[in-house]
Amino acid sequence: MQLPPALRARLAGGPGAAEPLPVERDLAARAAPFRFAARRVRLPREHELFEDGDVQRHLYLQDVLTQVAEAPERPRRAFPSGHLLDAHILEWHDSLFQILSERQDMYQCLVEGCAHKFRTSEDRRDHMVRLHLYPADFRFDKPKKNRGPALPGPGAGEQLDGDAMEVSCEPGTPSAAPAGGQQACSRRIPSTICFGQGASRGFKSTKKRNKQH
Amino acid sequence: MWRLRQGRLRPSVCGMEELRRRQREREAALRKARREQQLVSKRLLRDDSQEEAGGGCVAEILGEAEVQQFLQLAQRGTEEKEREKALVSLRRGLQHPETQQTFIRLEGSMRTLVGLLTSNQALLQLEAARCLHELSHSEQSAVAEACLPATSYLLTYLSGHSSDFIELCLYTLGNLIVESEAVRRQLLPQGIVPALAACILSPHVAVLEALGYALSQLLQAKEAPEKIIPSILGSTLPQHMLRLLQPGPKLNLGVAVEFAWCLHYITCSQVNNALLITHGVLSTLGLLLLDLAGAVQRTEDAGLELLACPVLRCLSNLLTEPAEEAVGGPLQLGDERIVAALFILLQFFLQKQPGLLPEGLWFLNNLTADSPSFCTSLLSLDLIEPLLQLLPVSNVVSVMVLTVLCNIAEKGPAYCQRMWPGHLLPSLLNTLAFSDTEVVGQSLELLQLLFLYQPEVVGSWPWSPIHPALKPPVSLWPSFPFSPNYSCFSRPG
Numbered sequence: 001m002q003l004p005p006a007l008r009a010r011l012a013g014g015p016g017a018a019e020p021l022p023v024e025r026d027l028a029a030r031a032a033p034f035r036f037a038a039r040r041v042r043l044p045r046e047h048e049l050f051e052d053g054d055v056q057r058h059l060y061l062q063d064v065l066t067q068v069a070e071a072p073e074r075p076r077r078a079f080p081s082g083h084l085l086d087a088h089i090l091e092w093h094d095s096l097f098q099i100l101s102e103r104q105d106m107y108q109c110l111v112e113g114c115a116h117k118f119r120t121s122e123d124r125r126d127h128m129v130r131l132h133l134y135p136a137d138f139r140f141d142k143p144k145k146n147r148g149p150a151l152p153g154p155g156a157g158e159q160l161d162g163d164a165m166e167v168s169c170e171p172g173t174p175s176a177a178p179a180g181g182q183q184a185c186s187r188r189i190p191s192t193i194c195f196g197q198g199a200s201r202g203f204k205s206t207k208k209r210n211k212q213h
Numbered sequence: 214m215w216r217l218r219q220g221r222l223r224p225s226v227c228g229m230e231e232l233r234r235r236q237r238e239r240e241a242a243l244r245k246a247r248r249e250q251q252l253v254s255k256r257l258l259r260d261d262s263q264e265e266a267g268g269g270c271v272a273e274i275l276g277e278a279e280v281q282q283f284l285q286l287a288q289r290g291t292e293e294k295e296r297e298k299a300l301v302s303l304r305r306g307l308q309h310p311e312t313q314q315t316f317i318r319l320e321g322s323m324r325t326l327v328g329l330l331t332s333n334q335a336l337l338q339l340e341a342a343r344c345l346h347e348l349s350h351s352e353q354s355a356v357a358e359a360c361l362p363a364t365s366y367l368l369t370y371l372s373g374h375s376s377d378f379i380e381l382c383l384y385t386l387g388n389l390i391v392e393s394e395a396v397r398r399q400l401l402p403q404g405i406v407p408a409l410a411a412c413i414l415s416p417h418v419a420v421l422e423a424l425g426y427a428l429s430q431l432l433q434a435k436e437a438p439e440k441i442i443p444s445i446l447g448s449t450l451p452q453h454m455l456r457l458l459q460p461g462p463k464l465n466l467g468v469a470v471e472f473a474w475c476l477h478y479i480t481c482s483q484v485n486n487a488l489l490i491t492h493g494v495l496s497t498l499g500l501l502l503l504d505l506a507g508a509v510q511r512t513e514d515a516g517l518e519l520l521a522c523p524v525l526r527c528l529s530n531l532l533t534e535p536a537e538e539a540v541g542g543p544l545q546l547g548d549e550r551i552v553a554a555l556f557i558l559l560q561f562f563l564q565k566q567p568g569l570l571p572e573g574l575w576f577l578n579n580l581t582a583d584s585p586s587f588c589t590s591l592l593s594l595d596l597i598e599p600l601l602q603l604l605p606v607s608n609v610v611s612v613m614v615l616t617v618l619c620n621i622a623e624k625g626p627a628y629c630q631r632m633w634p635g636h637l638l639p640s641l642l643n644t645l646a647f648s649d650t651e652v653v654g655q656s657l658e659l660l661q662l663l664f665l666y667q668p669e670v671v672g673s674w675p676w677s678p679i680h681p682a683l684k685p686p687v688s689l690w691p692s693f694p695f696s697p698n699y700s701c702f703s704r705p706g
Contacts, residue, residue, distance in 0.1 A: 007595075010550065018590040020586045023585050024627065025625055026625070026666070029661070029662060034658055038582040040578070040582045045478065045482070051247055055244055055252075055568075056519065057254065058254040060470075
């Protein structure tokens with residue numbers, strides 16, 4: 001297919017529309033048996049005109065073997081998402097949250113984009129299971145268990161298996177942050193919560209922490 | 214900017230002829246599958262380097278006892294390396310459909326895998342996710358449905374921190390989505406749309422490409438127009454998709470391909486194309502088309518047609534929207550550079566992918582049908598001759614070329630005058646001799662317009678003796694299968 005040399009220059013040139021030639025139709029043009037009418041055509045997705053393009057798209061998806069990169073340095077955060085982290089910090093470590101939750105619905109739905117709030121984490125769980133079809137044992141929403149005023153010793157209380165979302169500052173400063181469920185110790189924001197830029201946060205498993213006590 | 218990320222294909226020992234034959238057979242099978250609406254495409258990520266390090270041995274099918282053993286070791290092993298190795302072995306086995314079936318029939322297997330996926334050890338999480346990814350590639354919807362307990366976690370991880378992990382989760386989700394309606398029914402209330410809308414802000418190209426893939430699978434669902442596309446359109450996704458399709462130094466071909474296909478599925482569903490137009494889709498895709506035409510002239514790279522195809526489809530369908538005419542923007546779709554770009558792409562298709570010519574010509578029809586300006590552009594840019602050169606390609610292409618010529622001719626004498634003389638007459642004589650009745654019919658329509666508006670044509674016509682080419686059409690005259698709308702777009706017999 002030979003294209004006129006000026007065409008490439010036109011593409012590279014500035015925008016502009018051609019001044020249209022005068023249109024002058026004769027009614028006789030559509031006298032039977034001639035029925036041509038210029039019209040724009042809309043094609044649905046399954047139209048056979050799209051067959052070749054769709055097959056090429058399929059081959060492209062199926063045939064490209066993409067190399068998965070090596071796992072990056074082990075991330076310090078085992079926490080799954082920023083959204084959940086924010087919810088967690090608020091609910092577990094914010095003393096104001098505790099006070100307010102006694103008077104109003106403070107437990108926000110954990111699904112990104114859902115604005116519902118609930119009185120208790122159990123209510124929230126019910127909502128997530130019913131409405132968002134989350135599993136009833138969704139691991140990132142363990143309810144607080146009120147263990148009363150006593151501090152837990154090693155091995156006491158439930159094994160949270162890394163679900164307890166503790167926050168501590170790097171590097172390895174022993175954290176005074178309580179393990180989850182310490183109603184008595186959550187009356188103040190633990191000094192080891194780090195805010196602002198430059199502070200990195202990491203998570204330590206409660207299992208290890210308990211062993212240190 | 215225009216380089217496609219090339220995967221590493223395994224070298225073949227077959228000759229070129231054998232390869233071509235297999236390719237043709239495969240394409241024929243795929244066409245058949247598409248006609249039966251059975252064409253399911255999935256993406257499989259496999260870590261080639263790991264497999265090569267393992268001595269290139271072929272993974273074996275695992276029996277129930279072995280699957281159980283690997284799962285137990287992964288869950289309860291004392292050494293992390295040991296646990297990881299167990300998962301790697303499981304993952305290799307899961308490349309086989311038989312192992313996949315064994316796995317899903319084993320009680321507690323998915324629960325264990327999900328437990329590992331949500332553990333706080335990154336390497337175990339990654340291997341567990343890779344196992345899920347293998348499962349997602351299954352062609353059995355039962356296997357996809359067995360993965361339902363994992364979907365909420367896959368979604369949660371989309372806002373995580375490791376881009377590789379996110380990429381893997383996205384491809385896995387995309388594969389599961391296309392395989393099972395049950396999965397889609399669950400993912401929507403679980404919040405997949407807001408999760409994707411948040412994830413599309415990622416700066417990582419690999420993540421964006423994976424997201425585009427997953428979204429394209431969601432948009433292809435049969436229930437998409439009613440149940441999925443409205444919420445996609447109501448989210449911030451459309452603006453971001455268009456941002457990622459802006460031509461410029463930041464455009465990534467692999468990413469653009471995925472989102473162009475997403476837009477195609479949205480536009481041809483016609484849920485709310487007016488909304489896309491207000492977001493500037495015509496301008497974005499028009500400028501992208503110009504950029505593509507520039508790129509095909511500069512590079513021999515394969516892959517540009519993968520982007521050109523969906524872009525043309527979107528533009529062409531969007532031209533049928535009433536809202537189209539009302540909107541201005543950086544690229545008015547009266548800009549004749551669009552025509553120049555299209556012809557450069559048609560030439561490119563002719564060389565690389567002739568099967569795409571009908572789509573390109575469909576766009577040309579939609580550009581010229583109601584537009585005296587574009588018809589004039591074709592004349593002033595001397596594009597009639599190149600158009601005629603496409604006539605011999607196929608019957609479908611012939612009909613479409615003739616339709617475009619009719620679009621021009623029907624606008625009256627000023628247009629017909631400029632179409633004449635040149636090679637139009639000999640070309641028409643040829644097409645009148647075609648066996649395909651649609652080609653002949655369209656040729657006669659064009660001839661009639663030329664006779665009407667350019668009487669000199671009558672004098673040039675080889676009337677005597679009656680040209681042999683005219684005899685068959687005359688006898689068929691009363692019985693032309695004129696269907697008013699789409700005859701030019703149907704496949705020849």
